[in-house]
């Protein structure tokens with residue numbers, strides 16, 4: 001089979017197992033500290049201990065300081081402005097007021113997310129209905145041979161213990177949910193029993209795993225969290241390049257119309273979210289299996305690019321709008337897995353999410369989809385964008401790391417579901433969703449919601465580390481109040497010293 005991606009025609013063979021190995025030196029932040037301490041002998045250890053105690057004292061102090069910053073900025077008042085590149089359409093400048101292209105302001109988004117949506121979503125994705133995702137993990141890349149660039153065991157999806165698997169999903173003793181390849185019959189039986197009322201409907205925006213044969217497995221998402229896997233280099237870069245290439249159009253126009261800009265911002269926002277989760281759960285030191293927050297990576301990939309953070313807010317509001325538009329459908333859907341208590345809780349949480357009074361009053365229409373597809377070429381443009389998005393779903397089969405592929409597929413499917421709800425359904429009556437689409441949609445919203453929280457938390461951490469390192473260097477300064485008015489917006493000099501993140505972890509933070 002041959003596919004055209006705008007990258008030339010590519011081979012369809014390939015599909016190699018995940019390759020395991022060691023992490024590249026450049027990102028082993030933890031080892032930097034180890035070398036420094038060891039090199040100084042016993043005196044070095046004493047110094048390190050004193051230094052560590054200082055870290056503890058300063059961090060406790062700064063932690064309480066940044067706590068008050070959180071309160072200030074949660075009100076959303078006076079975030080520092082920042083110019084974004086003009087795209088020919090009306091856009092708000094900076095981080096004040098409305099999120100660009102949306103109908104909700106930054107402060108309200110932060111508040112709603114922290115107090116309403118994030119807590120509910122965190123619980124929802126733990127329920128049996130939402131934590132098992134059916135996915136085809138071992139797929140051949142239709143564009144080029146899989147070169148298996150995954151470097152860590154954390155790259156591969158682990159098997160879930162069968163005791164955790166809902167009884168209704170199991171049809172025989174050997175039902176495996178992860179790396180094994182259950183028989184097709186097993187999956188079909190499970191579907192019919194556990195998810196009555198859910199239909200198989202096509203989504204014009206995605207290439208659907210479920211309607212194709214073979215190799216579908218159930219994955220427990222809680223056992224396979226999205227985090228650093230060591231997947232990087234040429235393979236990862238090529239995927240992102242190919243994804244962004246889907247945003248290039250024949251006539252060379254860039255960002256000149258709302259629809260194309262929306263398309264780009266959705267991908268960029270998702271990319272920001274993935275980078276955020278990598279930085280938030282990072283393998284700081286492979287030798288001691290020390291995991292923690294990598295603030296340098298967070299700074300370099302996310303925080304120092306305001307437009308990437310803005311795109312994350314945009315993607316979040318776009319997906320939230322889709323969930324709100326589908327609220328009656330979601331509130332009435334059947335979340336049956338055979339565990340009555342859990343299933344009742346699932347239903348309650350979904351209802352709390354889509355029926356939130358605070359959400360309805362503070363941000364009733366997070367994104368106005370009615371503004372799109374109005375030009376004379378609307379149908380043609382929509383077909384074109386659908387083709388491009390389907391290519392992106394197919395590209396997920398080329399991701400050379402199993403766990404990244406799992407989350408890539410789930411989140412792209414979630415975006416495809418949001419696109420379907422907003423742009424391919426005539427009113428809520430015409431809405432029909434697959435079970436997997438609903439799981440993907442709400443897990444995606446949960447990932448984005450978590451990213452918003454992490455961005456604030458890690459921006460505070462960067463600021464306090466920066467202030468701390470300045471204090472250590474002799475200029476005894478505390479975080480500047482004016483820098484903190486937006487919790488994630490960083491100034492030019494807000495860059496964490498490379499070795500500090502691992503110091504925090506080595507001393508028990």
Ligand SMILES: Cc1cc2nc3c(=O)[nH]c(=O)nc-3n(C[C@H](O)[C@H](O)[C@H](O)COP(=O)(O)OP(=O)(O)OC[C@H]3O[C@@H](n4cnc5c(N)ncnc54)[C@H](O)[C@@H]3O)c2cc1C
Pocket residue numbers: 226227228229230231232233236237239240267268269271272274275278301308399403404405407408
């Ligand atoms: C679908 C998918 C899922 C992945 N999941 C994981 C995972 O779970 N764990 C893991 O460790 N790795 C994962 N990766 C790999 C990870 O995303 C990076 O590719 C890798 O860490 C290397 O990062 P990098 O610094 O080279 O920049 P990349 O993140 O690869 O970015 C490539 C280029 O894209 C541009 N760019 C970066 N961010 C944005 C943005 N937000 N908006 C617009 N442009 C941007 C920049 O020019 C950058 O140089 C995944 C990759 C893909 C394609």
